[in-house]
Amino acid sequence: MSQLNRVAWIVTVGSCLVAALILVLSGYTGYAGVTLAVAIAAAINLF
Template structure:
């Protein structure tokens, strides 16, 4: 995997995690869970 691809996946995971935390704080538990699942799925591409 190229360095640029790895950086783009890291940015995607980071944005999803930040979004999940914001949604959780706002009380949107279901959407936070879905966003966390997307972050985990994107994180799989880092291996």
């Protein structure tokens, strides 16, 4: 995997985690769970 691809996946995972945190703090736990699942799915591409 090229370095640029890895950076792109890290940014994707990070942005999903930040979005999930914001959603939890706003009370949208269902959407936060889905966003967390997307972050986990994107993190698989890092390994």
